[in-house]
Structure formats: C-alpha cells, structure tokens
Amino acid sequence: MDPVFSIALTNALINSASAVLLVRARQAIKRREVSVHARLMIIVTLLQAVFLVLYLIKTGLYGTTPFVGDPTLRAVYLTVLGLHSLAATVNVPLVIVTLILGLKRKDVLHRRWARWSYPIWLFVSVTGPITFVLLYAFGRPGYGIG
Template sequence: MNTNSPASIPGSTKYKVLAAVLGAVIPIAVAVLYYFPNVFRIEGAQVKALPAVNAVLNSLTAVLLMAGYYFIRRKDVAKHRAMMGSAFLMGSLFLVSYVAYHSQVPSTKFGGEGLIKTIYYFILITHILLAAVTVALVLFTLYFALTEQFQKHRRIARWTYPIWLYVSVTGVIVYFMISPYYT
C-alpha cells in the first residue's frame, strides 16, 4: 500500500476543498475590487510603485515557469520543483500586490486609439479571462504534486503551464501598454 496516497496524507481532502474555494473566491474578490475600488480604500496609502512591482513579479514568474518546464523536460525533478515553487511564490506576491494596488486606486483607462486600442483590449480581455481560471489551475496542479498524484499533476499541468505563462507574459504587456496613462 502506498503510504503517500492522497487518502493517507492528513487533511488532503481539506486541501482540495481549500484549493477549490480559493480558486473561486480570489477571482471574485478581484472583480469586486475592480467594480468597487473605493470599498477598501485607505487614505494616504502609498501604492504608486506597485504596478511596476507587479510587472517585475509577473516577469519573474514567467522566467521561473519556463525554467521549471526546461528542468522537467530534462527529468531534473528537484530543480523543476524549486522553479515551480518559486513561480508560485512570485505569483502569490503578485496577487497580494495587485489586490493592494487595486483596493486603493481606480482602474486606469487606456488612452490609445485605433488598432493599438483593439490590440490592447484583446490582450487585456484574454488576460483577465484566463487569469480568473489560473488560480484554481495552479492550486490543483500544486495539490496533485504535493500529494504525489503525478499522473493527475501532469494531466492538469499541460493546461496550467501555457495558461499561467500566457497570463504572466500578457500581464507585463498590459502594464507597458497602460503605463503611459497612469496619473
């Protein structure tokens, strides 16, 4: 009998439920901040630098994801695990920073016109839609790795990796496209 089966890991069901709840609650919380930006406003909060910090965190996440992919393709599980754990940490820091910023500042309107505006909104909309599912995908991918359900981990990681990478890269692109319009 495998002593590391999901059933033998204390609280594994609890972690699966937690991943599902967080996967739903976090995108809803971000949507609330978008539509009601002044609900959690703190007078005098200094958040002006956070969009640039977010772009750096997204960039680091993307690099770590690619490094993790590189290492797993070479069957270097230890380095893969280190890169993916670091990507998870960077993504988590990004999420905290993103929420902190958007809880204090209303969304910036894009000022470009014509084709660039169409391109911007295409990237932004696909980024937002995929970011909404990324949280749950990442949490379940991590859960399956930690509970040593590697077949399930590989199966979901085939979806998680390209979506998470796309969201990380397009987050940086959106930042560079919108940054001239920050006040």
C-alpha cells in the same frame, strides 16, 4: 514616484520573472530534475501570491487605471487585458489543483493538469507585462516609457 505606477511596474516584473521561471521549471522536469522543478514552481507560486496581494492593494486603494491614449491602441490594450484577465481567472483553480497534485507526488494526474495550467500560466505571465507596456507607453501620457 506614483504609487500606482510603482505597484504596476513591480507586478510586471513579477510576471516577467514568473514567465522565465515557468520555462526553466518545465526544462528541469523534462531533464527529470524533479527537485529543481519543484523548487522553481514553489518560487513561481510565491511570486504570484505577492503579485495578487499587490494587485488587490493597488485596485482596492486606487481603482483601475484608464487607458487614455489612441482609440485604436486602446482597443488592442483592452483585448490583451481581457484575454489576460480571463486566462488568469480560469487558471487560478487549475494551478492550485496542479500544485497540490505535484506536492502529493500524484505524478500522472499532476502531468495531466499541468498540460492545461502551464501554457495558460505562461500566457498570463507574458501578457501581464505586455498590458503594462501598452498602458504606460501608449495609454498614460507623461510616463514616457515608450
């Protein structure tokens, strides 16, 4: 199997799992299950660290993967990818601060930061797999996942 595809697929699965765990973590805190929420958020953070390492390896070794499909779909792909990348970049410091505040049990500040970091993180975790599907189903002839 193509290593670029394998890493991209792994990262799409990591993002998908992260989206599910983020929602579960939010449900846990709404039920006041603080320890469940904390464990889930640590798992999501570790998953995202693995994602980042794999992404940097893939990009460092192989560069970017061009979209070579239909120009209209390419525009959709680039729009989703651009929004995903911007949101991910903006959210990194938000997540770090939110995580630190949560670990220090500064709950009021943690909640304030999470009001911003959670929806952005969820958006990133959902749009990551969408960009993968757009790229490999429509922008890379021969992969046949579409």
